Amino acid sequence: MARTILHADLDAFYASVEQLDRPELRGRPVVVGGPPEARGVVAAASYEARRFGIHSAMPMSRALRLCPQAVRVSPRFGRYGEVSRQVMSVFRAVTPLVEPLSLDEAFLDVTAQVRRYGGAEALARRLKRRVKERTGLTVSVGAGTNKTVAKIASDMQKPDGLVIVAPGAEEAFLAPLPARALWGVGPRAESVLAAAGLHTIGxxxxxxxxxxxxxxxxxxxAVQEMARGRDDRAVETEHERxxxxxxxxxPRDLADGPELREQLARLANEVAERxxxxGSRARTxxxxLRYADFHTITRQTTRPEPTDDAEEIESAAAGLLDAVVQPGDKFRLLGIHGAKLGEGQPDQLSLWSAAGEAGRTPAPRRD
Ligand SMILES: [Mg+2]
Structure with missing residues (x-):
């Protein structure tokens, strides 16, 4: 029997939370991130700000040049974590099979629930309504028979989108889309594919x-299987991971410096919150790090006590960065993973991580 998988992704998450909490910011271009004088980076931009070409991971100085009337807000990770908990609890009220991908994004396996709700569309609409009622935020939802299709579908009508791909329609849905829409196809794979005359998923x-x-x-x-709309990866709860x-x-390679360190802090906060x-703590x-030449390394450290504390995770990651970074190094990707107590190697850095392209999310991320 075909599965029903949803991918639910809040729209412009940090920026939307700021607009929610400060009504005077609604309808205005809002950028969340550190100040330009501290070489801050855009962590999130409202849709009003995106119209000026602002996107996440852009230097704040450039964002404010593109849109001088934008309102810059410093991130409040504690508040984003609080809202994330509310959202995930709405998801878990629908199905226990929820796999968070970040604070504001998750897969839900609703195969067992879909009939009771009167079909995938009715279920997805109800989920969107519940998130809105509970948090005041809009979430875009994609539905399909597998993760690949659901994830791509959720991105197609942002913000407040709902795209349902019917069973059997996967391959036709994917075919016209650009190759880079496929999970794990980043800029480098895209150029290799283009050179071979392969431009679309079809x-x-x-x-x-x-x-x-x-x-x-x-x-x-494996990429071709996904392109054909086949993907049997299960939705894994945090507990199983x-x-x-x-x-x-x-968006451009970064040398070590304030921007890279700000990103490190943001990622540490996200990992800690998740x-x-x-209900778990990382011992490892x-x-x-992915270098400008796409060479990718991982370094790990194991702590005497497991932790879910953002500052401890940040300082562990910073220590690892300090130990490897050389003058002149530039990086295109930064990641932090926490491996749980009592478990061995962090072996879920995903299908793609060793081979080289994107990690768990396509780049650049649209949120
Ligand atoms: Mg999002």
Whole structure:
């Protein structure tokens, strides 16, 4: 029987929370992040700000040049964590099978609930309404028979979107979309595919398997399966997962400095909040770095006591960064993963992490 998987993703999360809490900001361009004089970075931009070309991970100085009337707000991670808990509890009221991908984004397996709610669309509409009632925020939802399709669908009508892909329609839904819409296809894979004449997901689906294997090895075949709308990965609850991670890809390569350190702090906050929401603590902290040449390394440190404290995770990750960074190094991706108490290697850095493209989220992230 076909599964029903939802991907639910709050719209412009941090910026929307600021607009929610400060009504005078509603309808105005809002950017969340550190001040330009401290080389702050945009952590989130409201849709009004995006119209000026502002996007997350952009230097704050550039964002404010693009839109001088934008209101800059410093991030309040504690508040975002609080709202995240409310949202995740709305999700868990629908199904116990919730896999958070970040504070504001999750997969839900609603296969067992969908009939009771009168179908996928009715269920998704109810979920959106409940999130709005409970938090005041809008969430975009994609529904389909698997994770790949649901995730792409949730991104198609943001903000406040709802896109349902019917069983059997997966391949036709995906075919016209650009190759980069596929999970795990980042800028480098995209250019390799384009050079081979493969521009859309349909091109990848229709390619000879040998061609994809020649380009990407075994991973090429996995990408083709996804392009054909096939993806049997299960929705895994935080409880089942062996690590919790957050990663960010920069719009341009970053040297070590205030911007990189601000991102490190933000990721540490996110990992800490998600560990704490899942009732778990990390004994091992893993730092993931992708260099400008796409070479990727991970470094890890194991602590005497497990933690879900943002500052402890940040300082562990900062120590790992200090130990590897060399003058002149530039980075395109930064990630922090916490591996749980009592478990071994953090082995869930996803299908893609060792091979090189994107991590758990496509880049650049649209939120
Ligand atoms: Mg989002």
């Amino acid at each position: 091109d990848i689906a229709g390619a000879r398997p040998q061609q994809l294997e020649a380009l990407f090895g075994a991973r090429g075949l 062996k690590s919790v991670g957050a990663e960010t890809t920069f 560990l704490s929401q899942g 902290v893993v730092l993931k």
